[in-house]
Structure formats: C-alpha cells, structure tokens
Amino acid sequence: MSTQISTRQRLINAAIELFATQGVTETTTKAVAELAQVNEVTLFRHFGNKHGLLLAVISESAVFQELGETLRQQAQQTHSIAQAIQWYAEDRLTAIAQFPELVLSILGEARQYPAENRRIIGKYIDQISHDVAEYLATVMQREQLRSQLPVEKLASLLNYILLGYAIIELATEVNESSDREEFLNDLVQLFLGENIVATTATENVADLPANLVHTILQQAKKSGSRDYALVYVLFATGLSPIDITHLERSHQISDAHQHLLQITQGSVRQVPVNQWIMGKRYGSYTRNPLTQWLKSRKDDCSALFLNDDGMPITKQEIAARWQELTEGLLTLEGKVPTIKQAQQTWCVEMLVKGISIEDLSILTGWSLTQLQSYVCRAKEKLALEQALRLDQKS
Structure with a gap:
C-alpha cells in the first residue's frame, strides 16, 4: 500500500513539474512516467489518462x-x-x-x-x-x-x-x-x-429592568451557590452560555483591584467581572458569588461550572437552569425573560455607564456594526434618565 501511495505521489509531482514548464497539452504521459521513474502503464492504472492525472493534480x-x-x-x-x-x-x-x-x-x-x-x-x-x-x-x-x-x-x-x-x-x-x-x-x-x-439586520435589543435583574439574582441565590454564581456571571460579564461552558478555574484573575475572566475560545479576550449590577453591589473583586462558589467546591475538575452530576456544564444545561430560575417572571412586555437578555442588559448598562463602542467591541468580540443597535438603546435610556432629572428639578 505504501508503494502505491508513493508511486501516485511521484506521478503527481512529475505532472506538476511538466505541466508548469511545458504546458498540459504538450506534456505526454510517457514524459510524466519517465520523470516519475515508473512504467507508463502504471500511470494509466492510477489515473486512466493524462486528463485524469490533471484532475488529480488540481484536486490534491x-x-x-x-x-x-x-x-x-x-x-x-x-x-x-x-x-x-x-x-x-x-x-x-x-x-x-x-x-x-x-x-x-x-x-x-x-x-x-x-x-x-x-x-x-x-x-x-x-x-x-x-x-x-x-x-x-x-x-x-x-x-x-x-x-x-x-x-x-x-x-x-x-x-x-x-x-x-x-x-x-x-x-x-x-x-x-x-x-x-x-x-x-x-x-x-x-x-x-x-x-x-x-x-x-437590526437586532431587537430588549434589556431587562433593574428590579427584574435583581429578582432573578435573588431567585438564583435561593437555588444554591452554583446557580447564584452562574446568573451572577451572566449579568456581571455579558458572556454567552457557550462562552461560559469553555471557562476553567485557571481562566480567572482575581485580586483586590480586579476580577477578570480569560476567554480562550472564539474571540480570545479578557472580560471584567463587575461588582456593580444595575445599581446594586454584589460583593467585591475577591469575594462575590463566583469566588464563593469556587471556594465551596471540593472537586478537582478544572471547569469553572459543573452540572448536578459534577461534570462540566453544557450550553443546554445553562439554558435549563435559566428557564427554571425565571419561571413565573415576566418582562415589561409580558414575556418570560430569555437568557440572551442577560447579555443584552450587560452591554446596554456598560454603554450607559460611559464605555465607548470601540472598547465594548474589544470586550465582546463583536463588530462596531453589530453594536449599533445597543448604542441606540443606551441613548434611549440616557434620554429618559435626563428627562426624569429635569422633571425632578421643576
């Protein structure tokens, strides 16, 4: 088998050389066989004819x-x-x-x-x-x-x-x-x-109001330290479920001055783990729902989040946890909150706080074009806040 493969490759290499130097039309099968140091019959056995050889040269x-x-x-x-x-x-x-x-x-x-x-x-x-x-x-x-x-x-x-x-x-x-x-x-x-x-294709940005965000976080806290940490990361980092499934313990950087997560799949980047979510503080850089969850674990698994069986959590399992934790809750539009809205809420909040669209692009790995709808939504919220402040001064 190895001899056949070697012979085939020698013929292809010879054909490439001759096709390049004297053209396909002028190249004969006899010349290719001689350059490859094989019998012309061998060429026919492998490729049928010169044009069969040409197809092999192209496809390979x-x-x-x-x-x-x-x-x-x-x-x-x-x-x-x-x-x-x-x-x-x-x-x-x-x-x-x-x-x-x-x-x-x-x-x-x-x-x-x-x-x-x-x-x-x-x-x-x-x-x-x-x-x-x-x-x-x-x-x-x-x-x-x-x-x-x-x-x-x-x-x-x-x-x-x-x-x-x-x-x-x-x-x-x-x-x-x-x-x-x-x-x-x-x-x-x-x-x-x-x-x-x-x-x-303009995305419908439907960020969640502060009271609903805090309610979801409280529901998660009652459910257990894993769920609390999971929902905290969703609202504090803007990561998607698929991003979270790739996180490992070694991907976090935490000290008194910062808490970061290293994203190693897709758009490679670092993202901050915010202390403040929608006007309320959730711990500190070194002590928050995520660090407490990790501190409570007794296993040796490298994954940042585990399922109920102690295995790395999947995207589907994260979605299932979200669905259970938000059961019975409704948005202002009368709909059940979706897990994607956690990411949307984080993006809008970061823009409202003053981050530039260019910096947000770096943190999310999204293009400036994709973020335009988030900028529009942030401007809407800022306009409403400004109108309320003006009304309070009247």
Whole structure:
C-alpha cells in the first residue's frame, strides 16, 4: 500500500513539474512516467489518462485540498465580515502563487480539454464557492448581517474577482506587496459597499429592568451557590452560555483591584467581572458569588461550572437552569425573560455607564456594526434618565 501511495505521489509531482514548464497539452504521459521513474502503464492504472492525472493534480493541490475544513476552523476565529473577506482573499492568492506556471497552464489550455474534464473542473470550482459561501454565512450570521445577494452568488463573485486578479498578477509578474495590499483593501471596501453586502439586520435589543435583574439574582441565590454564581456571571460579564461552558478555574484573575475572566475560545479576550449590577453591589473583586462558589467546591475538575452530576456544564444545561430560575417572571412586555437578555442588559448598562463602542467591541468580540443597535438603546435610556432629572428639578 505504501508503494502505491508513493508511486501516485511521484506521478503527481512529475505532472506538476511538466505541466508548469511545458504546458498540459504538450506534456505526454510517457514524459510524466519517465520523470516519475515508473512504467507508463502504471500511470494509466492510477489515473486512466493524462486528463485524469490533471484532475488529480488540481484536486490534491494546495488551492483545493482541505479548503472546506480550513474555512470552518477560520470562521470560528474571524470576527467581522471584513476580516473574513480579507483573510480568504489573501490565503487564496498565496496558495495560487505557490504554483504560478501550473495555474496559468491549466487555465490557458482549459478549452482544449475533453468536455467531461471541463465539467469536473467546474465541479471543483463550484465546491470551492459552496465552502466559501458557508464560511461567509457563518461570519455574517454571527454579525447579524444579511447580504443583498444570495450568499452563494456572493462567494462566486468573490472567487471570480480573485481568480481574475491572480491571472493578471501572474501573467504580468506584478507581485509588489503594496499593490496586493491595496487590492485587498479595495476588495473589502467593494464587498462592504451598500450595493453589494450587507445591510445590518437590526437586532431587537430588549434589556431587562433593574428590579427584574435583581429578582432573578435573588431567585438564583435561593437555588444554591452554583446557580447564584452562574446568573451572577451572566449579568456581571455579558458572556454567552457557550462562552461560559469553555471557562476553567485557571481562566480567572482575581485580586483586590480586579476580577477578570480569560476567554480562550472564539474571540480570545479578557472580560471584567463587575461588582456593580444595575445599581446594586454584589460583593467585591475577591469575594462575590463566583469566588464563593469556587471556594465551596471540593472537586478537582478544572471547569469553572459543573452540572448536578459534577461534570462540566453544557450550553443546554445553562439554558435549563435559566428557564427554571425565571419561571413565573415576566418582562415589561409580558414575556418570560430569555437568557440572551442577560447579555443584552450587560452591554446596554456598560454603554450607559460611559464605555465607548470601540472598547465594548474589544470586550465582546463583536463588530462596531453589530453594536449599533445597543448604542441606540443606551441613548434611549440616557434620554429618559435626563428627562426624569429635569422633571425632578421643576
């Protein structure tokens, strides 16, 4: 088996070298076999013919190989649509530049290939667009953006522009880093323009009133130290349930002057654990519901929060605890409070206290665009407070 794999790879390597130096059309299967030091019959056994070999060269090249998985991983590390577009564009241009002569040869001679081979190459290109569409959709959903074009068309358009630029760059030997950097910046600006990407899908920010927040915290306190600490973290840090599931004991920094949590998944950052929540103080940096919960534990588990069985708590279990603790409580709109409203409440409160949108973006890992609806809600609350103060002076 190892010999077959080695032989296959030798043939692909030989094909890459010959396709790049003398073109696909002029390269014979005999020349490839001789360069790979195998019998021509062996080439036919592995690939059928020269165009079967070409398909293997394309599908197993750096331009195609493992792209889907790479994009799925990158989507979890990318925090804005601008970053997503720029990273993908830069990565693809770099991958293509590794085989410049091969890319030019394949594209330049494509019309001479059999129709079946052209269709297969087209399928590879369609698969790339599909993977890119999923990548962009993941980032846009997290940013709460929507495209004015179907995301599949958006991905195809992006790939066509990149391929066109790559061909010009390779054919004209224009590869100045400043030129590429300018192109990437222009590309991002093009896709963020109002005529192509993305109008903001305005989020309905429904922060909770102070009395309801304190009631939920009191309900949690009665339930036990774990639930009290859990709800405290939700309202004191603005973290999502998924953020909380990744927290470990070692991720907290606590002393007389600060209490921080280190977020290691997704948007890597530090967030403060606030002492004050909606006008009421809940302990100190060193003694609060979270530090008391950790102090009471006798286990060796590294997770910051555990379920009733002593295992790391899951997102679903956090949601279940919230649902039980808020049972019977209603918002001003007559609805049951949702766990997402804890995060919304923290964001609005931070803005009302005076944090800048840029600093809040750093703490949340959200884009400035995504935070605009929170800014509007904070301004509404500040306007109401100002109106009340003026009325009290009358």
